[in-house]
Amino acid sequence: DAGVIQSPRHEVTEMGQEVTLRCKPISGHDYLFWYRQTMMRGLELLIYFNNNVPIDDSGMPEDRFSAKMPNASFSTLKIQPSEPRDSAVYFCASSLGPGAGGTQYFGPGTRLTVL
């Protein structure tokens, strides 16, 4: 079975540009999570969805970040405009939810560099 799929795997952009990260969760998983990982702050949850509905976006740093989940098999995380401090690895994860243990399975991540 395919795991969580993310694209692109690497993104290098210039400050001020728009960046869109994409995620396809594991089929049948109702929950989707977006994380950001840096050396300084570790792994931080940005936002998560249940059945395509955003449940908690308290981790989204500021208005420059937005996330959507138009259907059960696709989500995007957009940064506009991007800044150098946004440089990090962004992970998407999915799960069946707490009723099934709640184990989250992570995609390979997108390494974002903003120059």
Next chain:
Amino acid sequence: GQNIDQPTEMTATEGAIVQINCTYQTSGFNGLFWYQQHAGEAPTFLSYNVLDGLEEKGRFSSFLSRSKGYSYLLLKELQMKDSASYLCAVRKVNTDKLIFGTGTRLQVFP
């Protein structure tokens, strides 16, 4: 709020046993997870504890004491491929999100 504490780094020798501790402070605890993350890769699930006691899975075991806010991950018969970061994560009741510790970087030497 929640505090999750883990040692930053540990070293061990191939074939040995190592214990990685995690302490947490949270209201409404609803499960603790351990993940392994090799450099440049995604975290992968290792274990889950929601009740007190020991869960064993091959060379890896995880222990939980809810009253003490304490967990450990025990790795036996260490192999070089066990060199990685180990992340402890806590889930609260009435939420589905995990709060991760900063991770413990384990280096295994021959």
